[in-house]
Amino acid sequence: MTTAKRDTYTPETLLTVAVRVFNERGYDGTSMEHLSKAAGISKSSIYHHVAGKEELLRRAVSRALDGLFGILDEPGASRGRAIEQVEYVTRRTVEVLMAELPYVTLLLRVRGNTKAERWALERRREFDQRVADLMKAAAADGDLRADVDIRMATRLLFGMINSLVEWYRPQAAGGGTDGEQLAETVVRLAFDGLRTSR
Amino acid sequence: MTTAKRDTYTPETLLTVAVRVFNERGYDGTSMEHLSKAAGISKSSIYHHVAGKEELLRRAVSRALDGLFGILDEPGASRGRAIEQVEYVTRRTVEVLMAELPYVTLLLRVRGNTKAERWALERRREFDQRVADLMKAAAADGDLRADVDIRMATRLLFGMINSLVEWYRPQAAGGGTDGEQLAETVVRLAFDGLRTSR
Incomplete structure (x- = not known):
């Protein structure tokens, strides 16, 4: 019972x-x-x-989307060179993902079978597009390597960031991964690379 | 009927x-x-x-695992400095993922609810560990930046590579993504970074 x-x-x-x-x-x-x-x-x-589960989905993904779109309104996302903006948005995206982990996880797993899901996918694509535009601007400034395809690189960057929902756990054994260090590592890896020299 | x-x-x-x-x-x-x-x-x-669906799973993930472990037996994975080996293994991992896309996708989605699934997870962890060891050797050589945590960087590198199963489609509109270029972009992004200069 x-x-x-x-x-x-x-x-x-x-x-x-x-x-x-x-x-x-x-x-x-x-x-x-x-x-x-x-x-x-x-x-x-x-x-x-x-009203039903669709309303719950809409509220949940809205929380994730509000966090993500909020980044774009922060001064760091529009100040300085485009490359600085891209790095800022990358760092903050990782931070929002960690702070709103269950909500962003849900957003990233939405499949698009219902109206609310399709709306979520649409908004998510809009955010990705905004970041892709910043990447293009940074490339146009000559601040991104010319020998990589920027669209491909943007997808890989999001792939790396979004993979965090699969393994990042704030309360993992040993006190969990240091969130600030993680955001910094993503930025360093993506923009400066892991190699010291060639 | x-x-x-x-x-x-x-x-x-x-x-x-x-x-x-x-x-x-x-x-x-x-x-x-x-x-x-x-x-x-x-x-x-x-x-x-x-014998049943478990045998099918075992055969399928074996195909992915054989492809991945095969990389480690190739000369490029043991020749030269550790950093060269890491870059080689990264490039080849992307190539195997693209060549065996449905099999690697299945391997990455295995949850561990049955014996065959747990075996697959175990073998996958073994492969990840082998690459993590190469990363550590490259770090010990001073060829990886000292200001990033190598375990974290290894996870992010795999996160980026594995995210390919979500969006890479060999037969996509417009002839699909150029596989060779994609493998090269992953290596350049991860090891040299996207920035031209600072």
Whole structure:
């Protein structure tokens, strides 16, 4: 028998539970029944807070997207040479990813089967495009190597950053990975390379 | 009504179908029923070729693992300075990933719920460890920057390489991405960095 918990959720705390379940089961594989069980409250209690699972997805990915787009409004993203802006945005993207790990993880796993998912993918592509534009500007300034394809390099850069959701764990054994050092390592690797000399 | 196809499969061609289904549905989510439907032959015909889906997984990830471990036996992986070996292994890993895309994709998605999956994860970790050892040797030679954590850098390097399974498509519109150029871009980005100067 399931003992129903007294519903003390707010839309915000309910979101935390929903994002965890979405990330475990996949959004498509999560039913209102799964959410109700995970939260320990009835489906009608959930409907008291939100219109349905699509609203939960929209709120969750909005949190990730607000964090990411927020970076582009920071002074560091528009000050100085384009290459400085690209490095700034790269560093901050890693930081936002670590700070909003479950939300960004969900955003990166969205498949596009529903309207809310397609909207999320669209917004994500928009962010990627903004960074790609900065990369192009840095290349035009002559600050990026001419012998690599910039579109390819941008995809690899995002590939590296986004791979963090697969292994970065803030509370890992031994106190976890140092977040600040990680952001710095991504920037150094991508822009200065790992080699000392050739 | 399903019209059963005459069974003209070999274990090899059956593997191609199985890997596609595993990658689409996830290994855990694939039943012998799904494989039978996708192949258009009966379950008992499949059992004529292989002992079950675990054998198919083992064969599939073996193909990926043989490709990856094969790199380490090539002269370029043990000749010259450690940094040259690391760059060689990085380039060849990208090439094997592209050449064996569905098999490496499956290997990277294995979750570890069954014995065959745990074996695959174990072997994959072994490969990663071999590359990590090369990275450490290159760092000891003073050929990798001292201001980045080598374990972290190794994870980021693999994160970047492995992200290719998410977006690299050999037959994409416009003739697809140039594979050789892609392998070279990964090496240049990771070891020389994207910046021209500081």
